[in-house]
Amino acid sequence: MKNKKYILRTVKILSLLLALVVCIGFLQEYVLCHSDHNRERVFGFYLEPRNSVDVILIGASEVYSDYAAGYAYEKYGYTSYPIATQSNIIQNYKTQVKETMRTQNPKLIIVEVNGALYGSNENIESEANLRNYSDNIPFNSNKVELVSNNATSDQLEYYMTISKYHSVWKDFPKGLGWTRTFLQEKLRGYTYLKGAKSKTAIYNTSKVNNYNSTLKNDNKTKNLNPTSEQYFREFLDFCKSENLDNVVFVRFPHVVTKETYDRFHRSNEIGNIIAEYGYDYINCEKDFEDTGIDISKDFYNAEHLNAYGQRHFTEYLGQIIRDRYLKADSDLDATQKERWDTSAKYYDAYYKYNVDLLESGKCKQVSEYYSELKEIEKYL
DSSP states (O other), X not given: OHHHHHHHHHHXXXXXXXXXXXXXXXXXXXXXXXXXXXXXXXXXXXXXXXXXXXXXXXXXXXXXXXXXXXXXXXXXXXXXXXXXXXXOOHHHHHHHHHHHXXXXXXXXXXXXXXXXXOSSHHHHTOXXXXXXXXTTSOSSHHHHHHHHHHOOSOTHHHHOGGGTSGGGGGXXXXXXXXXXXXXXHHHHTSOSSTTOOEEOOOOOGGGSOBXXXXXXXXXXXXXXXXXXXXXXXXXXXXXXXXXXXXXXXXXXXXXXXXXXXXXXXXXXXXXXXXXXXXXXXXXXXXXXXXXXXXXTTSBSSSSOBOHHHHHHHHHHHXXXXXXXXOOSOOOOOHHHHHHHHHHHHHHHHHHHHHHHHHXXXXXXXXXXXXXXXXXXXXXX
């Protein structure tokens, strides 16, 4: 009898502990976390069916602002996904590739080089830039390696993020909006916009002296920040050691001004480093006039394209991907094809919504946040 009571008490305690762990896990995953578009984009990647993504794009905000996977699928017939976070740093790249290879076998990995072009160590060593990615990936050996090698503050907070973000209650009800977004995507099983994000503004380049029309023949170079070069060469060594011959490096387009001219020259130097390792490098700043981008209306600031530019650049890069690297359409089953066809329709609605906002002069951030998605769905 005593043994039976003991067993029953033990079962109750274990059940309570299990419920507590599940509750903490739910709060950490969906509520008490740094909920934003970075988390939504990384979260969406893990919803993609195993070995179903043809092209992975790694980089910073240029990638999700300048490229739309749904449109690339609609126009060129391949699947793609941006593993990109705001101010992404070069130290994240290796983990992003390793995490990609855990669930996908991409035919092509596009690496945007912005993370290696910072002029000082301030961005490279930023905790926020590390966390924009590291906080949003599952606990595994890749995450442990990333945190162990790069975190300078309390490393436990990188695993128990609830201790870092316990005060986000003050952000509600907005925080609950992201929780709703994540749960909708989880229940649906995929994201509609595949990580694309835009801002409905037009950067007035007529008031800014820019060098874009003169960059084609500008071959001047400038040394990388030593720390950046070290990390970048380590990443290249990793790619070679893993026999990753399907990696292509790209510099996405920017408005190059006096303030960013040195960075352009560093992007020339990075091309020389890439060539040492035998990889392709596509410098879309040097080739700016070939991209189809209208500098007078396609940027929302000097660093990012708006929906007009995103469409034009997706056409440009997508054509290069198709002509040089991918010869066949995606091999999708019926369910996967239906979902990508739906994503293409949502991209079309997203673009129309952006255009209406741009033409009316209303400045908004447009992503898959649940309330923005409701507005997009009016254009389906």
